[in-house]
Amino acid sequence: xxxxxCIKIKNEWxxxxxxxxxxxxxxxxxxxxxxxxRITTAISELARNIxxxxxxxFIKVEPINDMGKLGLKVVSSDxxxxxxxxxxxxxxxxTTSGGLGAGLPGVKRLMDEFKIHSQEGVGTEIVAxxxxx
Amino acid sequence: MDSQSLYKKYEEILLNYLENRxxxxxxxxxxxxRKMIExxxxxxxxxxxxxxxLSRTMPNLDKETLDAFDFLxxxxxxxxxxxxxxxxxxxxxxxxxxxxxxxxxxxxxLLKGDVPDCEFADIGVISQPAKKMSGDYYHFVNDxxxxxxxxxxxxxxxxxxxxxxxxxxxxTMDSLPEQRMQPGSMLENLNRVVEQNVDPNMFVTMxxxxxxxxxQEFFYSSAGHEPGFFYSAKEDQFTELEAKGLVLGLTRSTxxxxxxxxxxxxxxxxxLTDGVTECxxxxxxxxxxxxxxxxxxxMEKPAQEIVDHVFYELEKLQDFDLRDDFTLIVIKF
Numbered sequence: 001x002x003x004x005x006c007i008k009i010k011n012e013w014x015x016x017x018x019x020x021x022x023x024x025x026x027x028x029x030x031x032x033x034x035x036x037x038r039i040t041t042a043i044s045e046l047a048r049n050i051x052x053x054x055x056x057x058f059i060k061v062e063p064i065n066d067m068g069k070l071g072l073k074v075v076s077s078d079x080x081x082x083x084x085x086x087x088x089x090x091x092x093x094x095t096t097s098g099g100l101g102a103g104l105p106g107v108k109r110l111m112d113e114f115k116i117h118s119q120e121g122v123g124t125e126i127v128a129x130x131x132x133x
Numbered sequence: 134m135d136s137q138s139l140y141k142k143y144e145e146i147l148l149n150y151l152e153n154r155x156x157x158x159x160x161x162x163x164x165x166x167r168k169m170i171e172x173x174x175x176x177x178x179x180x181x182x183x184x185x186x187l188s189r190t191m192p193n194l195d196k197e198t199l200d201a202f203d204f205l206x207x208x209x210x211x212x213x214x215x216x217x218x219x220x221x222x223x224x225x226x227x228x229x230x231x232x233x234x235x236x237x238x239x240x241x242x243l244l245k246g247d248v249p250d251c252e253f254a255d256i257g258v259i260s261q262p263a264k265k266m267s268g269d270y271y272h273f274v275n276d277x278x279x280x281x282x283x284x285x286x287x288x289x290x291x292x293x294x295x296x297x298x299x300x301x302x303x304x305t306m307d308s309l310p311e312q313r314m315q316p317g318s319m320l321e322n323l324n325r326v327v328e329q330n331v332d333p334n335m336f337v338t339m340x341x342x343x344x345x346x347x348x349q350e351f352f353y354s355s356a357g358h359e360p361g362f363f364y365s366a367k368e369d370q371f372t373e374l375e376a377k378g379l380v381l382g383l384t385r386s387t388x389x390x391x392x393x394x395x396x397x398x399x400x401x402x403x404x405l406t407d408g409v410t411e412c413x414x415x416x417x418x419x420x421x422x423x424x425x426x427x428x429x430x431x432m433e434k435p436a437q438e439i440v441d442h443v444f445y446e447l448e449k450l451q452d453f454d455l456r457d458d459f460t461l462i463v464i465k466f
């Protein structure tokens with residue numbers, strides 16, 4: 001079965017689709033239920049950020065094999081306003097205090113690896129990986 | 134404990150509960166919960182462990198029940214995140230606390246002005262911060278003419294910003310030795326520094342005085358500071374040390390009047406910050422008269438004992454919970 005591995009995020013329904021994508025792939029790859037839920041939550045959070053702040057972006061999910069180490073890679077990319085102060089956005093309690101959800105530190109915690117690149121006025125790209133235990 | 138043995142232990146105490154269904158088994162569950170917290174196990178992992186034990190030990194459990202746990206697990210993921218965020222914030226706070234501790238010690242060593250030892254006056258001082266760092270400041274100088282100058286200041290605001298402002302005041306005063314004999318111009322100079330360097334919504338009130346033993350007079354000026362008291366032994370009466378003047382930092386070219394008080398043996402000068410007079414008790418703020426009467430009751434004691442006693446009594450009135458920085462100076466002639 002070959003699922004579409006990239007979802008454009010335009011509305012809330014797309015968030016659900018992106019979650020589904022992550023859930024299916026993580027199941028396929030053999031992640032345990034807890035990790036499936038974590039990956040899905042991370043994707044959900046990233047997709048929600050695109051939906052709320054960027055309005056033009058996508059979520060891509062793909063298997064990754066690093067010299068025999070298997071994992072799942074999530075890419076979130078948008079052409080939104082970008083993040084002015086990335087360090088601040090990565091601080092605990094910065095986004096969550098207003099009840100905005102797990103925020104970027106949350107995504108980082110849910111996954112094993114997390115890379116962010118953001119430029120004001122250009123957009124944001126986040127790559128996050130969860131390795132199979 | 135690794136995850137395998139944690140799982141085994143959980144299975145053991147869960148099965149033990151199902152067998153006996155008593156409080157003792159539940160107590161074990163509580164203890165186990167604490168252990169999991171110690172080991173940073175997040176809620177979703179606990180749910181997952183629970184499901185694993187159930188599906189292993191009860192093979193005929195229906196699929197619906199098990200699936201419902203997947204739903205619960207999904208809900209718990211965010212709790213797990215909140216929990217971990219809480220932990221990381223707690224660590225951060227610990228780090229901040231220890232930094233503040235260092236800064237507070239540094240400030241204490243700055244603040245610890247020596248109280249001059251002189252033959253014509255007995256001086257007592259107490260200065261206690263409400264939080265770790267103080268926005269109150271006092272300073273004595275005993276110059277080579279045997280004059281004693283005293284400054285007492287209150288930075289409006291508490292905690293770290295007030296403390297930083299306080300160190301600035303201290304260094305400014307240290308660098309103005311030629312103004313020491315003229316309270317008015319001392320305040321005028323300080324006012325300029327505060328006005329230029331401090332955030333516009335931060336103010337400093339200060340009382341500055343100088344006692345000259347050669348003429349037995351006390352010269353003083355005030356920048357909006359809580360008035361002190363003057364006790365006249367001859368009249369056996371406390372009066373306010375009145376002085377008018379704007380707080381420091383408000384406008385650049387404020388002028389400060391200088392006042393003079395003739396001092397006789399047995400007289401007493403009391404200087405304080407509003408943390409003394411604004412002690413809040415259950416019945417509201419205490420009255421300035423109450424401070425005076427506390428001092429009067431202990432007037433015969435040495436100056437240091439008077440301030441210590443007043444502090445203790447007022448602290449007790451507030452159930453030992455200081456709400457504002459507290460500084461009290463008593464000078465007995």
